[in-house]
């Protein structure tokens with residue numbers, strides 16, 4: 001009998017370990033650039049390619065999810081439980097929304113086997129909403145002065 005192919009070895013260099021540790025339990029949905037900027041302080045020799053390649057192999061192993069809600073850049077999520085995402089269109093913060101029950105969309109064709117879903121919600125977070133409220137107040141005050 002043929003032995004099953006071993007899962008491709010994941011060599012744990014100190015840099016890769018730092019990336020793993022940074023991602024563990026991280027709910028901020030960092031981009032590759034965010035991770036690189038954060039870890040470069042501690043590992044000045046770390047290259048962006050190391051970050052990128054580590055993320056790719058984690059994706060390949062199914063240990064990480066790529067979130068596509070932010071149009072400009074891929075964001076990464078170690079949270080593997082099914083959940084939805086909420087994006088602040090002002091600051092780009094992504095918030096996890098738990099999936100209470102598997103979604104059954106209306107209009108699902110008969111006999112279609114649904115495997116998973118990830119609903120994207122867009123809005124303005126409370127912090128950005130407050131800032132915009134303040135800006136409006138300021139511009140109203142200026143107009144009043146005239």
Ligand code: ZN
Nearest residue numbers: 088091125128
């Ligand atoms: Zn915001």
Ligand code: MN
Nearest residue numbers: 077079085096
């Ligand atoms: Mn998430």
